[in-house]
Amino acid sequence: MSDLETFRRETRAWLEANCPPEMRRPMTSENDTYWGGRNAKFSSEPQRVWFERMRDKGWTVPDWPKEYGGGGLSPAEHKVLREEMAAMGARAPLSSFGIWMLGPALLKYGTEAQKQEHLPKIAAGLIRWCQGYSEPNAGSDLASLQTRAESDGDDYIINGQKIWTSYANYADWIFCLVRTDPTAKKHDGISFILFDMASKGVSTKPILLISGYSPFCETFFDNVRVPKSNVVGQVNRGWDVAKYLLQHERAMISGTGERGIGRPLGQVAADSVGSDDSGRLDDAILRSQIAAFDIDEAAFAAVAERAVDLAKAGQSHPAFSSAMKYYGTELNKRRHEILMSAGGIDALEWESERSRGGARPRAWLRTKANSIEGGTSEVMLGIVAKRILDLPGA
Amino acid sequence: MALVLTEEQSMLRDSARGLISDKAPVSHLRHLRDSKDETGFSRDLWKAFAEMGFSGLLVPENFGGSGLGYVEAGVVMEEIGRTLMPSPFLSTAVLAASALSRGGSEAQKSAHLPKIADGSLLAALAIDEGTKHRPLQTKLQAVRSGNGFKLNGAKALVVDGHTADLLIVAGRTGGAPGERNGLTLFLVDPKSKGVAIERTVMVDAHNAARIEFSNVEVNADQVLGEVDQGGALLDGLLNIGRGAVASEMVGLSEEVFGRTVTYLKERKQFGKLIGEFQALQHRAAQLYIDIEITRAAVLKALQTLDGDFDHAGAAVAVAKARAGTTATLAVQEGVQMHGGMGMTDQFDIGFFMKRARVCQESFGDSNYHADQLARMKNY
Numbered sequence: 001m002s003d004l005e006t007f008r009r010e011t012r013a014w015l016e017a018n019c020p021p022e023m024r025r026p027m028t029s030e031n032d033t034y035w036g037g038r039n040a041k042f043s044s045e046p047q048r049v050w051f052e053r054m055r056d057k058g059w060t061v062p063d064w065p066k067e068y069g070g071g072g073l074s075p076a077e078h079k080v081l082r083e084e085m086a087a088m089g090a091r092a093p094l095s096s097f098g099i100w101m102l103g104p105a106l107l108k109y110g111t112e113a114q115k116q117e118h119l120p121k122i123a124a125g126l127i128r129w130c131q132g133y134s135e136p137n138a139g140s141d142l143a144s145l146q147t148r149a150e151s152d153g154d155d156y157i158i159n160g161q162k163i164w165t166s167y168a169n170y171a172d173w174i175f176c177l178v179r180t181d182p183t184a185k186k187h188d189g190i191s192f193i194l195f196d197m198a199s200k201g202v203s204t205k206p207i208l209l210i211s212g213y214s215p216f217c218e219t220f221f222d223n224v225r226v227p228k229s230n231v232v233g234q235v236n237r238g239w240d241v242a243k244y245l246l247q248h249e250r251a252m253i254s255g256t257g258e259r260g261i262g263r264p265l266g267q268v269a270a271d272s273v274g275s276d277d278s279g280r281l282d283d284a285i286l287r288s289q290i291a292a293f294d295i296d297e298a299a300f301a302a303v304a305e306r307a308v309d310l311a312k313a314g315q316s317h318p319a320f321s322s323a324m325k326y327y328g329t330e331l332n333k334r335r336h337e338i339l340m341s342a343g344g345i346d347a348l349e350w351e352s353e354r355s356r357g358g359a360r361p362r363a364w365l366r367t368k369a370n371s372i373e374g375g376t377s378e379v380m381l382g383i384v385a386k387r388i389l390d391l392p393g394a
Numbered sequence: 395m396a397l398v399l400t401e402e403q404s405m406l407r408d409s410a411r412g413l414i415s416d417k418a419p420v421s422h423l424r425h426l427r428d429s430k431d432e433t434g435f436s437r438d439l440w441k442a443f444a445e446m447g448f449s450g451l452l453v454p455e456n457f458g459g460s461g462l463g464y465v466e467a468g469v470v471m472e473e474i475g476r477t478l479m480p481s482p483f484l485s486t487a488v489l490a491a492s493a494l495s496r497g498g499s500e501a502q503k504s505a506h507l508p509k510i511a512d513g514s515l516l517a518a519l520a521i522d523e524g525t526k527h528r529p530l531q532t533k534l535q536a537v538r539s540g541n542g543f544k545l546n547g548a549k550a551l552v553v554d555g556h557t558a559d560l561l562i563v564a565g566r567t568g569g570a571p572g573e574r575n576g577l578t579l580f581l582v583d584p585k586s587k588g589v590a591i592e593r594t595v596m597v598d599a600h601n602a603a604r605i606e607f608s609n610v611e612v613n614a615d616q617v618l619g620e621v622d623q624g625g626a627l628l629d630g631l632l633n634i635g636r637g638a639v640a641s642e643m644v645g646l647s648e649e650v651f652g653r654t655v656t657y658l659k660e661r662k663q664f665g666k667l668i669g670e671f672q673a674l675q676h677r678a679a680q681l682y683i684d685i686e687i688t689r690a691a692v693l694k695a696l697q698t699l700d701g702d703f704d705h706a707g708a709a710v711a712v713a714k715a716r717a718g719t720t721a722t723l724a725v726q727e728g729v730q731m732h733g734g735m736g737m738t739d740q741f742d743i744g745f746f747m748k749r750a751r752v753c754q755e756s757f758g759d760s761n762y763h764a765d766q767l768a769r770m771k772n773y
Contacts, residue, residue, distance in 0.1 A: 266773025281773045291764035294771065298712040299691035306397040306690040313398050323683045378676065385675035389655055389682060393670035
């Protein structure tokens with residue numbers, strides 16, 4: 001038996017023994033996600049148990065080095081772990097922008113001191129991070145951002161405003177893009193800096209969205225003092241770090257949605273719409289739409305698997321995450337349009353107990369942000385056209 | 395298994411690409427069409443294919459082949475798709491070789507497989523009857539007669555049927571059209587009494603025939619597999635054909651796309667390269683993404699055929715459906731973005747559009763496979 005087969009067998013046995021049954025069911029609400037942080041609370045005992053067991057193995061971040069609290073798994077072992085978790089429907093023990101976005105950037109650009117300070121706390125779920133990128137006048141054109149960091153001895157004094165900062169009101173620290181050289185060309189005067197959201201001068205204000213929820217905030221900085229040693233990478237070269245991190249963000253968003261888990265979409269629709277005498281969904285056009293969706297979803301799962309394998313083989317294009325982000329988010333929006341159509345009148349209720357507080361329409365509305373956040377679909381297509389297809393003047 | 399080609403598979407791709415792009419660029423197909431070539435493909439080139447080991451790629455080693463898998467067959471099909479080379483590779487090396495090695499008796503294998511491997515035997519699969527691909531609707535009657543059967547009926551879209559030395563024919567020995575039970579496959583000599591073959595010149599200038607069977611006598615030795623139980627064997631063969639044609643469509647799509655992107659970087663209007671216009675950039679980017687996704691889905695299907703043959707149905711349906719829609723989009727965008735030039739016969743792009751249409755219809759189009767997937771998923 002190969003080492004990998006042994007690893008698979010042992011991993012499966014460990015997961016079987018340690019993943020509580022409650023943690024093997026599809027998530028149904030925001031409460032089912034554990035984000036960690038200074039003020040974190042577990043929504044259930046199984047959630048706590050599952051998190052702690054995974055943390056102790058380093059499997060909140062399976063592929064990070066052990067010295068930073070990771071599991072030290074090879075890419076092949078990490079794939080096996082993901083496959084085995086998916087096979088039993090095991091939930092992620094910890095969700096975190098620190099894991100998905102900041103961690104990879106720190107591993108590549110951080111100093112040893114920065115890695116030692118921040119990575120273990122991310123792995124252990126002790127610090128919850130948020131991302132300070134977009135500003136009111138810097139959305140798709142992110143590099144025109146204006147939040148400024150002015151030198152004052154060993155510190156910077158930061159002033160300005162961010163927007164669409166996910167969960168800023170719950171976050172402990174922020175990774176933030178600031179302008180350190182206002183005279184340079186727009187891409188060349190930006191730095192990537194880390195600071196505590198409890199610092200004096202930081203305030204947040206949630207934004208009410210069409211879903212009725214407020215996952216995003218406006219974030220204000222009023223003379224916030226931050227040590228210069230908190231800059232990641234070189235001063236004024238923050239755009240390199242920002243772009244690298246965006247690749248990871250886009251990969252994360254492209255994976256949004258509960259693909260392949262739980263009841264097949266066609267059967268969810270049949271539950272509400274009904275079936276004809278030969279067992280076919282009793283809405284021929286909806287049935288076609290679902291079948292077309294299922295084909296594209298299965299194909300997308302294949303390309304997601306292939307993207308990882310190509311990266312391992314050193315054959316992937318760095319801008320491919322933009323392609324994945326574009327398609328994955330458009331697909332997720334299609335899924336929720338179908339769910340709304342299948343749900344019919346029942347999917348229109350907003351508050352009732354029977355609709356779980358309007359879970360379906362709220363989720364549907366939330367997905368409309370997928371093709372905007374982290375770079376719009378149009379920006380993604382522009383990146384593919386320019387960086388992969390090498391089309392002129394893009 | 396990693397969803398990328400292995401080193402050996404990449405080497406196979408390179409050698410297939412070298413031979414095909416050198417000996418059979420699109421001008422090869424154009425010449426065969428314009429000269430109204432009787433055979434419709436190059437026998438010399440088929441000999442070269444045999445010498446490279448491609449004709450025996452799926453033939454087991456003990457019958458003179460190289461015993462490779464469906465991923466490797468797909469690799470060659472993809473290269474064929476890039477230049478639209480007409481070749482018996484699909485009919486003979488993929489489908490007939492698979493039919494015989496999966497369903498044949500030892501005697502049938504020994505009689506035919508070595509000849510497929512050495513390039514001396516051409517074969518064709520005769521399945522479709524109606525306007526659309528509906529294998530379970532097979533009506534061709536096979537009635538017991540003496541020690542064998544008498545065949546009566548008609549087949550359409552028999553790829554390479556006009557040059558075949560051996561026909562593999564799906565008939566009904568029992569059950570009613572629509573039923574899986576009662577299907578039987580037969581090995582038929584096309585020179586048998588009662589076989590009438592009409593070569594059908596096709597829109598894509600590739601090769602096919604309509605074949606009528608009038609009281610054609612076959613003996614019991616000519617049954618491939620079990621009488622009445624041919625449904626499962628046929629399902630498997632069709633899935634192999636679907637995977638192969640999907641690969642051809644990936645190659646075709648990528649080639650059309652590459653030519654189109656090149657054109658966007660050369661053609662000037664309004665004082666600009668047309669590739670600078672965002673309307674075209676975004677469409678090109680979407681098509682690129684579609685092709686990459688389809689490529690992954692097709693490789694997944696081929697790997698599943700190699701690794702878990704009996705459970706490959708869903709992956710194959712996904713691959714054939716995706717390949718059909720992607721190729722259709724690729725050729726439409728290809729013609730549109732080439733503007734008026736795309737409409738001319740002098741330009742190659744139209745050949746790709748025509749071939750894509752035939753590939754769509756072969757072994758079930760995108761609609762057929764979407765419906766199949768919905769049935770598999772019970773809705």
